[in-house]
Amino acid sequence: MNRTLRSRASRAWARTATGIATTVTIAVTTTACGGAGGGSESAPGVTGDTIKIGSTQPLTGPVAPGYAKMSKAMAAYFNYVNDNGGVHGRSIDFVVEDDGYNPTKTAEKTRKLVLKDKVFALVGAFGTAPHTAVLDFIRQNKVPDLFPSSGSVSWNQPDIYPDTFGWQTDYIREGKVLASYVKENFAGKTVCAFGQGDDLGADGVKGVETVLGKDGLKASEAYTATNPDVKAQIGKLQASGCEVVVSFSSPGFTALALGTSAKLGFKAQWVVVSIGSDPVGLTGYLKDDAAALTNGLISSTFLPLPTDADNSWIKLFTTINNEYNEEQGLDSIVLYGYALAYSAVEALQAAGKDLTREGLLKVLGSGDLVGPGLTPFAFSADDHSGFIGTAMTRITDLKAEIISPVYVTDDGDGPVEKYDGVAPQAPKGGISK
Amino acid sequence: MRHDDTTTTEHPVLGSPARRLLTHSAVRNGLAAATVTAVGLLAVYTVDDFTVGSVAMLTAYACVAMGLTVLIGGNGQISLGHAALMAVGAYTMALFLEPRTTALREVPVLSVALALVLAVLVTLCVGLLIGLAAARLRGPYLAGATLSFGVAVPGLVTYFDHWFNGEQGLPVPPPDMPTALDNALWLPDRFVALIGVVAVGVTFFVLANVKRSAVGRHWAAVRDDEIAAQLCGLSIPREQVTAFAVSAATAGLGGAVLALFLQGVNPHSFDLRLSLGVLAAVVIGGLGSLRGAIWGSALVVFLQKVLADMDVDENLPSASYGLLLIVVMLAAPGGIQGLLSRLGDRLPRRSTHHQGDN
Numbered sequence: 001m002n003r004t005l006r007s008r009a010s011r012a013w014a015r016t017a018t019g020i021a022t023t024v025t026i027a028v029t030t031t032a033c034g035g036a037g038g039g040s041e042s043a044p045g046v047t048g049d050t051i052k053i054g055s056t057q058p059l060t061g062p063v064a065p066g067y068a069k070m071s072k073a074m075a076a077y078f079n080y081v082n083d084n085g086g087v088h089g090r091s092i093d094f095v096v097e098d099d100g101y102n103p104t105k106t107a108e109k110t111r112k113l114v115l116k117d118k119v120f121a122l123v124g125a126f127g128t129a130p131h132t133a134v135l136d137f138i139r140q141n142k143v144p145d146l147f148p149s150s151g152s153v154s155w156n157q158p159d160i161y162p163d164t165f166g167w168q169t170d171y172i173r174e175g176k177v178l179a180s181y182v183k184e185n186f187a188g189k190t191v192c193a194f195g196q197g198d199d200l201g202a203d204g205v206k207g208v209e210t211v212l213g214k215d216g217l218k219a220s221e222a223y224t225a226t227n228p229d230v231k232a233q234i235g236k237l238q239a240s241g242c243e244v245v246v247s248f249s250s251p252g253f254t255a256l257a258l259g260t261s262a263k264l265g266f267k268a269q270w271v272v273v274s275i276g277s278d279p280v281g282l283t284g285y286l287k288d289d290a291a292a293l294t295n296g297l298i299s300s301t302f303l304p305l306p307t308d309a310d311n312s313w314i315k316l317f318t319t320i321n322n323e324y325n326e327e328q329g330l331d332s333i334v335l336y337g338y339a340l341a342y343s344a345v346e347a348l349q350a351a352g353k354d355l356t357r358e359g360l361l362k363v364l365g366s367g368d369l370v371g372p373g374l375t376p377f378a379f380s381a382d383d384h385s386g387f388i389g390t391a392m393t394r395i396t397d398l399k400a401e402i403i404s405p406v407y408v409t410d411d412g413d414g415p416v417e418k419y420d421g422v423a424p425q426a427p428k429g430g431i432s433k
Numbered sequence: 434m435r436h437d438d439t440t441t442t443e444h445p446v447l448g449s450p451a452r453r454l455l456t457h458s459a460v461r462n463g464l465a466a467a468t469v470t471a472v473g474l475l476a477v478y479t480v481d482d483f484t485v486g487s488v489a490m491l492t493a494y495a496c497v498a499m500g501l502t503v504l505i506g507g508n509g510q511i512s513l514g515h516a517a518l519m520a521v522g523a524y525t526m527a528l529f530l531e532p533r534t535t536a537l538r539e540v541p542v543l544s545v546a547l548a549l550v551l552a553v554l555v556t557l558c559v560g561l562l563i564g565l566a567a568a569r570l571r572g573p574y575l576a577g578a579t580l581s582f583g584v585a586v587p588g589l590v591t592y593f594d595h596w597f598n599g600e601q602g603l604p605v606p607p608p609d610m611p612t613a614l615d616n617a618l619w620l621p622d623r624f625v626a627l628i629g630v631v632a633v634g635v636t637f638f639v640l641a642n643v644k645r646s647a648v649g650r651h652w653a654a655v656r657d658d659e660i661a662a663q664l665c666g667l668s669i670p671r672e673q674v675t676a677f678a679v680s681a682a683t684a685g686l687g688g689a690v691l692a693l694f695l696q697g698v699n700p701h702s703f704d705l706r707l708s709l710g711v712l713a714a715v716v717i718g719g720l721g722s723l724r725g726a727i728w729g730s731a732l733v734v735f736l737q738k739v740l741a742d743m744d745v746d747e748n749l750p751s752a753s754y755g756l757l758l759i760v761v762m763l764a765a766p767g768g769i770q771g772l773l774s775r776l777g778d779r780l781p782r783r784s785t786h787h788q789g790d791n
Contacts, residue, residue, distance in 0.1 A: 103602065104702040107695045108486070108741065111622070115483035129601040133697045136538060136607060140620055160538055197591060197599035224591045225600055226701075 043356045045120030051087060051348065051355065054095040054113035056134075057126045061100030062226065066251050066281055067126065069328055070149065071096045073337030074124055076324035077317075081345055081431055088353045092345075095119060099130055106130035107137070114141050121146055121360060123344045124167075124337070128152040128199045135161050144360050146344050147386065149336070151275070152199035153411055156378075156385040163357075165364050165379065167340055167386035169302040171200055171248060171273065172411040174390055175207020177300060178246050178271050180416040181392050181404065183211060186269065192242035193220040194233060194257060196249055204248030204273060210413050218242060223253055230256050231264070238266040245269070249276045255285030258293040271298045274390060279398045280331035291398050298403075300390035302373050304423070305400055306335045312426040313339070313372045320430065339372045346371065346432035370424045370432075374406045385411060389419055458645050466638035469727065473630030477623060485623045486694070491734045492629025493519075493691035496636050498714040498726035500683025503640055506721020507649060508676035509656030510567060511576050513708050514583030518681045519688025520590070520703035521559050522552035526689040527603035527698045528596075539609040545693065549632070552689035553682045560681020564674035583708050587700035602699025605692045622694065629690045633727070636683050640723055643679065652676045706751050710737075713754035717761050719768025728769040732757075 045052035057071040082091040097109035121144035147167030155166035195201025219240035221233035277299035283290040389408030607621035654662040718729025
């Protein structure tokens with residue numbers, strides 16, 4: 001009748017049109033993203049001549065400077081295996097996804113690896129916080145989750161997460177070993193703790209308190225991995241009169257803590273978790289002051305030291321590193337990558353020619369894996385923790401050396417004991433049979 | 434910057450036709466919401482296991498973006514802290530569901546539904562508080578204040594780590610799926626996408642009607658001219674606070690859906706980049722337009738996906754939003770929805786009418 005109505009009609013039409021357009025575009029967009037193909041074999045990610053495995057790693061972001069080299073070492077070892085016949089004739093296709101140490105991205109990237117790339121298994125997925133975020137997803141999709149790169153005790157929950165197996169000595173065990181060394185060698189001193197505000201700090205302090213008792217720590221301070229300022233925490237440790245600080249910190253924060261302590265004039269004996277004390281890593285942060293600040297620092301190790309040139313594993317990995325990863329020196333992070341990759345290949349080899357996910361899990365649960373560490377693994381049907389102990393080390397002039405026997409313990413309240421066994425030697429050819 | 438203008442397009446004096454129109458618009462909003470839901474469901478049922486994750490992300494983004502577009506386009510307030518409001522919803526979800534987890538690490542669907550409602554309510558309350566502060570601020574000061582809220586929340590979460598488990602965050606157990614879906618071999622991601630689609634449908638319907646109600650008109654009046662609105666007897670702070678609270682509530686819902694999809698919450702997930710991503714979705718889609726917010730969310734999620742596959746620098750998505758924002762502001766200030774409406778208007782007859790409404 002009038003303009004109002006007619007234009008109303010035309011607007012209604014416009015609405016319908018845009019509605020349809022919305023519908024179509026969303027449908028197209030959503031379907032366009034998909035359509036990833038995958039093999040139809042019984043075991044996802046396994047073909048006649050390849051095994052696809054994946055890992056989420058911090059190639060960018062806050063922890064990348066220290067850890068991006070780890071997955072390169074893993075890739076180098078897999079390339080070495082591929083050039084030497086592969087795993088039962090299959091070559092390893094190693095897919096690394098960068099999650100920037102951000103759990104949200106880890107969730108996305110792990111989904112990409114499992115659902116789109118259809119990897120057979122995850123190997124060495126990095127970091128406590130990031131990987132914890134995908135444990136449920138891994139369980140739902142029944143993906144073998146070998147050796148997350150972290151010592152969180154969360155990996156050892158076979159009832160809830162049957163597909164996840166730890167590798168590194170967990171932080172409770174390491175905390176117990178560090179604490180019992182402190183108890184023996186620094187009796188009567190005021191002991192405190194400093195740690196990262198996640199499982200690294202929490203599990204570690206739990207281990208320390210198991211040995212020293214609930215009131216064994218005078219003070220316990222936590223830092224946030226995204227806040228590079230630890231003045232407040234170090235100040236409190238200083239005010240509490242701490243003489244020994246057991247530190248569950250990543251290399252960057254160990255360096256920060258040492259530097260801040262020096263600035264504040266806080267002199268204490270630092271006893272640092274294995275993953276936070278690599279002299280090469282600390283030198284990267286502390287530069288010219290590294291030697292002065294790290295002298296006498298006590299730590300521990302569950303792998304042979306990268307500087308131990310006579311060790312069969314170090315010889316092996318140095319050779320491989322020189323050929324496949326030449327611009328990178330063999331420091332303890334790089335060694336971690338090699339050793340972990342070796343263990344993964346050992347498990348894949350043991351799972352046999354007819355590779356299935358169930359078969360791989362069975363091999364891991366059998367407890368037959370030996371690995372390149374100083375101690376055996378804890379693996380059994382109802383235990384998914386990795387190495388069971390460490391040996392104490394001390395840094396002098398930027399070189400770590402082992403200063404104690406190897407100690408082993410459990411992740412409960414069992415005793416810390418000397419390990420009498422002999423560490424395994426690297427196999428001829430560098431690949432497990 | 435042009436806003437869509439529902440207040441001026443209807444005849445103010447028509448009595449009963451106006452009422453009919455209102456009922457009419459409620460029906461139409463219902464139909465539009467049903468269409469959105471249907472498209473979403475179609476996507477959930479057809480796409481593969483990997484892509485369904487993108488659908489779930491998209492629904493989380495869309496919930497937040499729709500609320501934000503109502504706040505910015507509908508009420509003239511800006512917020513750079515919506516990611517923090519999402520965090521409030523997400524943490525509410527995690528804290529409520531944790532004690533209700535079964536031995537199999539699942540939670541009953543009813544608990545999930547309750548948790549979603551609770552997330553909305555809690556975020557609404559937080560939004561009220563922030564809205565009270567925000568209502569005193571204008572322009573860049575408001576942007577600054579909401580920005581600092583966005584930065585503060587991750588800090589608070591790590592400070593009170595005995596409640597929120599610090600940087601590592603809290604797990605959010607997946608819902609125990611109905612047997613029928615279990616039998617259809619659905620993974621939790623798909624079920625969460627389904628929940629997200631329903632959340633988007635409900636949010637769309639509610640917001641579309643609020644926009645056309647007296648409340649929505651008051652918000653728009655405040656946006657257009659505060660003095661004129663005051664002269665008409667409106668309380669400026671009250672309208673601004675309610676708008677902020679409603680917008681916050683949808684952010685809480687979006688955050689809860691995101692947490693459900695990610696199966697966990699942690700401070701890293703709700704950083705400034707998320708706030709900026711949602712803001713980009715709103716502007717690219719068309720300020721003030723609900724459909725535009727969905728468009729924008731789709732584009733942002735799609736961009737993230739594509740750029741992530743290309744293995745480029747992790748800051749590139751943020752940079753690309755910035756670039757897109759500039760392009761959109763220069764070339765199509767009405768955003769995607771504005772372009773579509775202009776296109777739609779042009780086809781039947783040349784019309785001088787505005788960009789589309791919802």
